[in-house]
Amino acid sequence: MKIIRMLSGAFTNEEQIRNEEEEGMRVHPAAKHVITPCGHLISNTPEELKCGFVIEESYFEMGDRIIDKHYLFLYEDVDEKTVRLTSYDLPEAIRTENFTGSNDSIRLDFRDLRVSPRFEPLILEKNNDEYYGENVSSFGPGKVFRFSLRVSEKGFEVKELLEADGKRFAGYDTPVVYKRTVAVKPQ
Numbered sequence: 001m002k003i004i005r006m007l008s009g010a011f012t013n014e015e016q017i018r019n020e021e022e023e024g025m026r027v028h029p030a031a032k033h034v035i036t037p038c039g040h041l042i043s044n045t046p047e048e049l050k051c052g053f054v055i056e057e058s059y060f061e062m063g064d065r066i067i068d069k070h071y072l073f074l075y076e077d078v079d080e081k082t083v084r085l086t087s088y089d090l091p092e093a094i095r096t097e098n099f100t101g102s103n104d105s106i107r108l109d110f111r112d113l114r115v116s117p118r119f120e121p122l123i124l125e126k127n128n129d130e131y132y133g134e135n136v137s138s139f140g141p142g143k144v145f146r147f148s149l150r151v152s153e154k155g156f157e158v159k160e161l162l163e164a165d166g167k168r169f170a171g172y173d174t175p176v177v178y179k180r181t182v183a184v185k186p187q
């Protein structure tokens with residue numbers, strides 16, 4: 001699956017941070033994403049979905065602390081020009097900090113996986129050699145999560161904005177721009 005190949009590896013926004021600092025206007029946190037195909041760790045997966053699962057580890061430097069987030073995503077071909085991104089809840093039996101692409105002891109059963117009720121699946125449209133999609137998810141009364149993703153051979157851009165009662169609560173008006181630092185071969 002082409003989009004999995006494009007997303008597999010380690011990515012940082014070091015170049016973006018350097019440019020922001022040179023301009024004297026630091027906006028985004030330093031961040032790193034590690035995206036690892038993980039279909040081989042999931043039993044009872046329908047054949048057509050085996051190549052689409054990834055573990056995504058996100059690390060954000062927020063002053064004197066690092067915030068880490070771990071996700072299980074499924075990228076699924078809808079047609080030749082469309083991919084659907086679905087987020088799954090992490091199984092309760094696995095500690096979040098242990099849910100990493102380097103942890104080969106992870107074993108999941110597809111039948112036990114649950115689609116995240118908070119994240120509206122994202123439809124990515126292919127245009128030339130780039131994928132782009134945006135969506136809006138409800139995170140409860142008065143809370144809206146706006147998300148966009150652009151994927152290319154160079155890396156990817158993520159824009160996340162959480163609004164509470166129409167006002168920005170978290171996130172940025174501009175995307176975080178990630179460039180690949182290490183490639184990971186899809187399974």
